[in-house]
Amino acid sequence: MDLDDAYANAAHIPGAEAFPLRWAAEAETFRQRLGVTGRARLGLMYGHATRQAFDLFLPDLTPRGLLIFVHGGYWRRFDRSDWSHFATGALARGWAVAMPSYDLCPRVRISAITRQIAQAVTVAANEVPGPIRLAGHSAGGHLVARMIAPDMLTxxxxxxxxxxxxxxPLADLRPLIKTQMNDDLRLDKDEALAESPALQQRLPVPVTVWVGADERPVFLDQAMLLAKAWRCGHIIDDGKHHFDVIDGLLDPESAMMRRLLTL
Incomplete structure (x- = not known):
């Protein structure tokens, strides 16, 4: 198997180049709209570096709880500002939403990013009382899964x-060692083992692994591996690929939002 091709999403999605541009534009409009009403608290720091910050979006009334969404990009791309509008569904259901950025590879290693997200979750939790729900896409799916390792959070x-x-999610990082992207990730065997959720124990927290039916076979395999290892929920979303599988976050009545916030 050509692992570089196997993990290449954009090359197999028609019009893939338009998605990041659209996300960024819609996110900017969303932030401006919520900023006018005082419901966007932007750039809250959870660490000392520039990217160690999160945006917090608030519903109209007292929040029912806090959803933390962690973006993907193979730990090498994107910023919290590209995804703001994906808070729409949760806000409509009365939840506050925090979206962190984090330092990117190759500046840091994946294990350092995991620790940063743990700190982001901790600081965001201090901003909004009540229950917390975590969601993340692709590399972000890896990062939120890592948050329920027994020794990750207080x-x-x-x-x-x-x-x-x-x-x-990326649940078993060992195959990535053999890809060209590892020039940036710098994964070795020990870190890949330690950072693979499917190979780790977890806290007894409800988990739903969600994946698009039209995704690359390796992502279907990664999702299945995590669901089997953790004996948790596993949803295969018909007609969705790697880039539009998160569209359910936009709709408060979507199956994704109902599952995420009412399970």
Whole structure:
């Protein structure tokens, strides 16, 4: 198997180049709209580096809880500002939404990004009381899955987590060692093992692994591997590929949002 091609999503999605541009434009419009009403708190720092910050979006009334969404991009691309509008569905259901950025490879290693997201979850949890739900896409799916390792979060924060949804996650990082992207990731065998959720124990938190039916076979395999290892929910979303599988976050009545926030 050509692993570089197997993990190449954009090359197999028609019009893939338009998605990031559209996401960024829609996210900017969303932030401006919520900023006018005072419901966008932007650039809240959880660490000392520029990218160690999150945006917090608030519903009209007192939040029912906090959803934290972590973006993907193979730990090498994107920023929280590209995804803001994906808070729409949760806000309509009365939930606050935090979206963190994090330092990217090759500046840091994946294990460092995992620790950054743990810090982001901790700081965001201090901003909004009540239950916490985690969702992440692709590399972000890996990162939210890592949050429920037994030693990742403090007991005070971990006990507030009600549901985790890794969307099209990377659950076993060992194959990535043999890809060209590892020039940036710098994964070795030990880090790949330690950072693979499917190979780790987890806290007894409800988990739903969500993946698009039209995704690359390796992503279907990665999702199945995590669901089997953790004996958790596993949803294969008909007609969705790697880039539009997250569209359910936009609609408060979508199957994805109902599952994420009511399970």
């Amino acid at each position: 007991p005070e924060v971990a006990e507030r987590i009600e549901h985790v949804m890794p969307i099209s």
